Amino acid sequence: MAETLCQQELSTLQKMAASLENIYLYLTGQTSTPSFQGNQDGWTYTHVGKSWFFNKVITYDGNANTQDLNIPRSFQLNRIEQIWNDATAKDFSIRVFSDPANIAYIELDTQTANIATSRLVQAGIEYKFPGGSRLRIYSGANIAGKTDTIKIQVDEL
Secondary structure (H helix, E strand, O other), rough: HHHHHHHEEEEHHHHHHHHHHHHHHHHHHOOOOOOEEEEOEEEEEEOOOEEEEEEEEEEOOOEEEEEEEEEEEEEEEEEEEEEOOOOOOOOEEEEEEEOOOOOEEEEEEEEEEHHHHHHHEOOOOOOEEEOOEEEEEEEEOOOOOOOEEEEEEEEEE
16 A cells, blocks of 8 residues: 555656646746646546647447546637547447536537548537536447547637
8 A cells, every 4th residue: 555655646746747847848938838747537638738638548348338528627629539440330429518417418429320430520619618518428339349549629718
């Protein structure tokens, strides 16, 4: 247990050092915006300026799959990219819940028996959501062992 605690502390210190280095580079003019990385809701992210880049790789198990990303700040949704490692038929949808306590959502994309190996949803200025909104990527039909790499970009408002 002590070893795990030490590893956690070391990881925290490494993240702090990286953040301090980014701040130093920004303050000395060596980079235009400070950046940092982390994890949220099982997604890895990189934050640069006002942009957040979220990434996640899902390995399907043949059952329905839901991936949620809760975004605490008001944001503009810029793009969602999905990359699959196969061309087999899959059903999926991308939804935004501006009030996660409510069942109402905005359907951004929905596909049935899609055989593409990639899909890009480019949103933009008209896709602005309040803080606390939830982005949900749902897969209803998929094949066990296949993967879906999801990349999302949002900008803080």
